Amino acid sequence: MSIVQIKDLDLYYGDFHALRNVSMNINEKSITAFIGPSGCGKSTLLRTLNRMNDMIDSVKISGAVSINDTNIYNPTVNVELLRKEIGMVFQQPNPFPKSIFENVAYGPKIHGIRNKKQLDEIVETSLRGAALWDEVKDDLKKSAYGLSGGQQQRLCIARALAINPKILLMDEPTSALDPISTLKIEELIQELKGDYTIIIVTHNMQQAARVSDQTAFFLNGEVIEFSDTSKLFSNPNEKKTEDYITGRFG
Secondary structure, eight states: OEEEEEEEEEEEETTEEEEEEEEEEEETTSEEEEEOSTTSSHHHHHHHTTTGGGGSTTEEEEEEEEETTEETTSTTOOHHHHHHHEEEEOSSOOOOSSBHHHHHHHHHHHTTOOOHHHHHHHHHHHHHHTTOHHHHTTOTTSBGGGSOHHHHHHHHHHHHHTTOOSEEEEESTTTTSOHHHHHHHHHHHHHHTTTSEEEEEOSOHHHHHHHOSEEEEEETTEEEEEEEHHHHHHSOSSHHHHHHHTTSOO
């Protein structure tokens, strides 16, 4: 069943046509990867799903982006509540200059949760969900900056989980990490699929092939091909897709 429906989406930054007539449905509780060369529109599309592009003055958008059949660009949509439904993890780990506990409790506190017992439970559940609890449970009052890069990224995932989203957006979540940390994050992504819809932008085609159920290949703002990952990598329909995944360009 699809949770995200994108139809005839065009996006301009000023005069630059960044997304061209994009249409796709993204399945619930699955992992969808966006691949393609730099500047092809992957991250731009990701940011349309929680309306982060709204923050850029020159952006113009037409078409529809619906989540659970609600067009999120309808003027009546509450963007704050939308972003509660859709967590985001960025390329560089970006913990707040606070304790490990306060990083995870930050979102729930903003949404009105003040009860200490409830916050304790949310923090533990979120850190467990991000496979970090056992490593930090005795250091919750310590600064998040004392964690390794891989731990910081898992903390950012825990922070995203703490507001109980339905969808998790990940923009190159392992590109700044070493191979061991990357593997841990990939394993974590696979585990989270049981509870969340995950959309991941990655430059790493092997990563897309390893973790995702479906893959979309972008080129110059267009979706050239979108299909089951195994099919896209083993038997693509489009020559441009084949050229990209075999390394002829990109």
